[in-house]
Amino acid sequence: MPKTAVTRVTHSCHLIEIGGRTFLTDPWFSTRPGYYQGEPIAVGISDLPRLDGVLISHDHYDHCDLAAFAAFRDRSVPLFVAETVVDPARRHGFHNVTALQPWEEAEVGGVTITATPAKHGVYEVTFVLRSGPEAVYFAGDTMLIPELGEIPQRLGHISLALLPTNGLHIRPANNMQVVMNAQEAAELTAILKPELAIPHHYAFTKGFLGDRLITSSDKNPLHYQDASRDLAPKPAFASSSPASEWSYDHDRQRGVPDREPAPWKPAGRHLRPEPPPDDRRPGRQARPGRRLPRTHRRTGPRCAPRTGLRHLHRV
Secondary structure (H helix, E strand, C coil): CCCEEEEEEECCEEEEEECCEEEEECCCCCCECCEECCCCCCCCHHHCCCCCEEEECCCCCCCCCHHHHCCCCCCCCCEEECHHHHHHHHHCCCCCEEECCCCCEEEECCEEEEEECCCCCCCCCEEEEEECCEEEEECCCCCCCHHHHHHHHHHCCCCEEEEECECCEEHHHCCEECCCEHHHHHHHHHHHCCCEEEEECCCCECHHHHHHHCEECCCCCHHHHHHHHHHCCCCEECCCCCCCEEEEECCCCCCCCCCCCCCCCCCHHHHCCCCCCHHHCCCCCCCCCCCCCHHHCCCCCCCCCCCCCEEEEEC
16 A cells, blocks of 8 residues: 655645645745745745645635746646635636535545635635545644534544644734644544644744734644643654655554654744845845855755654554
């Protein structure tokens, strides 16, 4: 049986391998004022592998960066999206677009894609990918809602869960919470009972002023692991630095990671990014005869900080 594996790209953007197929989630490959990943982009668009499908949970820019993703070499790739993403995707040249409502499903090469409920500041869906006995749950940046408790009953066992943990609040909107926090992610982990749980959507920053005037959030993913110790002691918890990879083999008994993940630490300068001047902005080319500063050159698999976090979790 082909392995099930996840490679984090950044934020909520992942490469998921399951059933011999490869899927990309919530593409985000650029920045704009007030929207920064807060961590490296581990794989550039030109370095992406052949994709069997793309999952897009909602139409917020940091999850639906269609202007940048339009540079992908194959615009015929199937997109499985929330209903509000259909028109923007077609305007950017993607024509194989399927909208899924909660509990609707589609199939790609033997992998079943099922949309599941979500709640956010805009309309959103989350997704379960299943191939045989293995299933990956991708939670986008949803809140914790009662409907998510139906996933095990409706769709069966979840092998691997990708969950947001930063508990994002919008200060001008009466400090409204729009993303589940570490404690709520731990509660959902206890419901899903995956073998492996991976936090995401924690490093996002709106910049020095934006984080103080517009949003507040928890940028430490270890709070999720701490909250889960009592509520969900079963899963293994993986560090989630970009470019990290995880896989497990369903046909064998569950083991332990090959080695412990590197300790999490804040992303340093990425927590307070300052856009570089004119031609040195990320993604632009330097003027003839000039080199881009090292900190602003394109990051790809060769220069992304690899932590050696390739773990085999056997079930």
